[in-house]
Amino acid sequence: MKPLVKLITAAMLPALALGCATAKYVDHNGRDSIVNVGQINTQDWIRVADELTQSLLLSGAIQSVAGKPKVLMIGRIKNNTTQHIDTDSLMKKIRVALNKGGRALTTTAVGLDGPEDESSKAVRELRDDDEFNQTTIPGKGNLVSPDYSLSGKIIQNNARARGGLLPTIRQSEFAFQLSLTDLKTGLAVWEEEKLIVKQGSRAAVGW
Amino acid sequence: MRWGCHLGFVLLLTGCASYESQTGSFRGAWNGGSIGQAAQIASREAGKRSDSRDAVVWFLEQGAALRAAGQFASSNHAFEQAEKRIAFYDRQAKLRLSREATGLLTNLAALPYEGRGYDRVMLNTYQALNYLQLGQAETALVELRQAHAEQDAEVVRNARRIVAARKSAGEFERAIRGAKLDELQPDIALDYGAFVNPFTDFLHALCLWNLAADGRENALVSLRRIYSTLGGPGFLSDEIGMVDRILGGAKYPNLTYVIFETGVAPIRREVRLDVPLYDKKVPYVAAAFPRLQRRGRSTHAHVAIGGTKREATLICDMDAVVARDFRTGLPAVIFRTLAASAAKAAVAKKAREEGGDLGAFAAFLYQAAGAQADLRTWTTLPKEFRVCRVETPGDRKLALLVGPQKSEVTVNTGRVNVVCVKSFAPGVPLKIQQFRLK
Numbered sequence: 001m002k003p004l005v006k007l008i009t010a011a012m013l014p015a016l017a018l019g020c021a022t023a024k025y026v027d028h029n030g031r032d033s034i035v036n037v038g039q040i041n042t043q044d045w046i047r048v049a050d051e052l053t054q055s056l057l058l059s060g061a062i063q064s065v066a067g068k069p070k071v072l073m074i075g076r077i078k079n080n081t082t083q084h085i086d087t088d089s090l091m092k093k094i095r096v097a098l099n100k101g102g103r104a105l106t107t108t109a110v111g112l113d114g115p116e117d118e119s120s121k122a123v124r125e126l127r128d129d130d131e132f133n134q135t136t137i138p139g140k141g142n143l144v145s146p147d148y149s150l151s152g153k154i155i156q157n158n159a160r161a162r163g164g165l166l167p168t169i170r171q172s173e174f175a176f177q178l179s180l181t182d183l184k185t186g187l188a189v190w191e192e193e194k195l196i197v198k199q200g201s202r203a204a205v206g207w
Numbered sequence: 208m209r210w211g212c213h214l215g216f217v218l219l220l221t222g223c224a225s226y227e228s229q230t231g232s233f234r235g236a237w238n239g240g241s242i243g244q245a246a247q248i249a250s251r252e253a254g255k256r257s258d259s260r261d262a263v264v265w266f267l268e269q270g271a272a273l274r275a276a277g278q279f280a281s282s283n284h285a286f287e288q289a290e291k292r293i294a295f296y297d298r299q300a301k302l303r304l305s306r307e308a309t310g311l312l313t314n315l316a317a318l319p320y321e322g323r324g325y326d327r328v329m330l331n332t333y334q335a336l337n338y339l340q341l342g343q344a345e346t347a348l349v350e351l352r353q354a355h356a357e358q359d360a361e362v363v364r365n366a367r368r369i370v371a372a373r374k375s376a377g378e379f380e381r382a383i384r385g386a387k388l389d390e391l392q393p394d395i396a397l398d399y400g401a402f403v404n405p406f407t408d409f410l411h412a413l414c415l416w417n418l419a420a421d422g423r424e425n426a427l428v429s430l431r432r433i434y435s436t437l438g439g440p441g442f443l444s445d446e447i448g449m450v451d452r453i454l455g456g457a458k459y460p461n462l463t464y465v466i467f468e469t470g471v472a473p474i475r476r477e478v479r480l481d482v483p484l485y486d487k488k489v490p491y492v493a494a495a496f497p498r499l500q501r502r503g504r505s506t507h508a509h510v511a512i513g514g515t516k517r518e519a520t521l522i523c524d525m526d527a528v529v530a531r532d533f534r535t536g537l538p539a540v541i542f543r544t545l546a547a548s549a550a551k552a553a554v555a556k557k558a559r560e561e562g563g564d565l566g567a568f569a570a571f572l573y574q575a576a577g578a579q580a581d582l583r584t585w586t587t588l589p590k591e592f593r594v595c596r597v598e599t600p601g602d603r604k605l606a607l608l609v610g611p612q613k614s615e616v617t618v619n620t621g622r623v624n625v626v627c628v629k630s631f632a633p634g635v636p637l638k639i640q641q642f643r644l645k
Binding site for chain 1 (some may be wrong): 254420421422423424425427428429431432454455456
């Protein structure tokens, strides 16, 4: 082909390769969900949360006394990965499972960085405010101190390997470590680590 | 006369004044520190061009100028207009036949300016700073999350551009080598790699550990990322240690962060070259390419308290960010410019052959008007972002020094404060704004 024609055709070709945009719902834990090697995907959070919750429940570390659930506070969850993550993706699932099982309730009035929900404090600041019926305001000594704290760390390790002409294989390992500390004794009464290891070849990129 | 109609239509599409000449008076006012005047010009031009192909770049200029003038809400309105327009382009198909045909028959400046990767990141960053100034912390965090997502998207776009560049460079290696087009590539003293803008990540980290209700640990992720990108400066290593202690429950010290925005980002100049195409009918084409031109020099900045002076650390060299974007985009620009020039040369040849003197004149007009490089770029971005952290002194007074310029500021009450300092030309007073973070 003549260079001039070739040049013009090449410039126009990508525009001719038109496709249709689509959107669809997928099962968040199904095979259609997107899997990224360097990221923690929704299905990873679900799997790890399930496994950690099962481990915690089976350990018997949290035992309700006379049907009264224990109180849990959320401590520091360190993010030692290379990506921004919302650790609530993990912790909320565990909290929900413990709450539903009647083993433990989570306090939102105490936290390392201050309360998760400031409302408990805010409502107490209405004491002596004439505009409010004082009998509806919680009295002193009602907030419950936690029995346990749940803290942990998420770690990421990356590796890659190249085998001759084969594409580079990338591997990401995410370790989810959790500890349950008895706040009376300071002892870790339950500890667990779950791993997610993902492998894939280098992303194919092009026009 | 069919060629005549075609030429007439295409001439209408072809860009008129280049962006460089459009922005002459605006840049003059901005560089001279006449911020109010610059904001007025930008607002007028953005209003005039709100439906044009240059709308995005003018809204960006307007947003930056209004921000510098202290009109934070209006600045955010301008940035929102730019954002809406960018989103509109993003919603359209990635490759549009009409767009490609326009580019091919006219020039790249005749296509809409859809916002470069670093524009999108800086747009969200400036919006966040405006919201912080307006006391709207939650909205600022939303903007910073958007900036973070844009950075990630840009990393993918960069990778695609590099692969595409390799393909097209290989295909037209002879033409590129023959005209020494690779000399258009700017030198990059600092290369942040796939990283887009370390300053945005720094600001995000600062807001995360000070303002966010959750996700505060992510501040350390960002800080570690910048630390390794910038080659491990001592300032960031101290910052990581301090933030780690605070997140572990240590008491907040009284801190002031001073952000220096100095100088002006590079602009694009046009270079006209004769490029051999090695085709019998059109052996050579005259084509116009953009070349990046740096403006001014790097300026050191300091914060002085009493007799002690502390140097601000370079967190982001915008010259490097812009150059990196230019570099990865250039092969595609060269390729499309060559294709457009070749198409125009072929049309002009036909007009000359069939239209006699009138045809030759029309062909000349068409080629002259069509040979225009795309020089559009956000000109009000700074050259550098430098950051200095100091313990707020008892009298809350800081002296701020940028090169030979000096200004004093009394920091607001509060545990963690941010002072933004913008410098223009030497001799023009520093523009100082501040807000309380915690």
